[in-house]
Amino acid sequence: MMALFDNYIAFATTVFMGLLAIVNPVSAIPVFMELTSNMDKKAKRNIATKSVIIAFCIILVFSVAGKLIFHVFGITLAALRVTGGILVFVIGYEMVRGEKENKNENPKLGTQPVKADQGISVAITPLAMPLLAGPGAITTSMSYSAAKDLTHLAIVIGIYAFICYITYLLFIAGERIVKIIGTNVMMVITKMMGLILAVIGVQMFALGIRELFNF
Template identity: 85%
Template sequence: MALFDNYFAFATTVFMGLLAIVNPISAIPVFLELTSNMDKKGKRNIATKSVLVAFCIILIFSVAGKLIFHVFGITLAALRVTGGILVFVVGYEMVRGDGNKAASSKLGSQPVKADQGISVAITPLAMPFLAGPGTIATAMSYSAAKDLIHLGIVIAVYAVICYGSFLLFLAGERIVKIIGTNVMMVITKMMGLILAVIGVQLIAQGVRELLNF
């Protein structure tokens, strides 16, 4: 019983930690913005791909993250800077508003194909939103802590978070209907500003780590 309690406590800790960092609710405005002109099939297609790609990223880094970093000479600081740039660009475009929606409009105005929107699903939805530098670092630290059972718990917990994110993405339009388009527009711009600030913070943190300040 004590062993079960230990695993349950570990799973709870991992869940709360990863959920706080991933914060899938914050990605809803971004998902809706990028898929604003798509039909339901296209939205589901991108939502599915984004969570699958994010899960694969965390799975790989949880199992072999340290080895990957070592082989390619990658540092977490460099990953923070790259992720920060991507987050800032998305946030900046969200703040600017409709004038810069050409890319997402083009994506949504065409007939849905099997491979449609894969770039959007990978960046920025899968990475850095669902599987950003903070999520990767947290998953790596938890999974490297003890044994294979704990590694399995980390992967399973993140799978649950990915599924929850998928459901939130699909329910995004209903949320908009409840709160209204104007309110959602305000929330989108506020989230864009917050994302831009988070991006700058990630870049600054990564630069400090790179320079060993």
């Protein structure tokens, strides 16, 4: 029983580090602040809430329906891990290079007032997708939950829900966080997360290759 509990703890830690690195809520703070710069506090809180709920629903669907998707399209977990490993590595590499974050900012929305009825649109894109529930997060969550039992699936969903809650708190406190730690520290955190992500991508790729060729 103790060994099983330790296995769950190790799995939860791995999932948390992987999803936290790929979601990287700290790097999403400047984007959220830019998109909601002309909104009041109530509107900002509303957008933050909608974005994390939508992102959670996306990951929930892909995590739960992962096995069904594999069956319908004839996809193997090994193939997913190889593809996901490459994708996760590329995302991590771009984060280390420091060129991806600036591309996430929407200059059109950042240079003109955001109307109230545009809130749901902003919450869906780019906040929910691709910042919080992009291809990397979807692939990673599916890879972690596809070949596991219901307990492991619940751990993946619970961990992502916790990350969504952290992201919500960071969005709400975004202005204070930037003032306290500064943009340079945020850049360092993003690059560290990128390095962790690249390593996770290599590990996923190696595991997938081993399973494909029965090494």
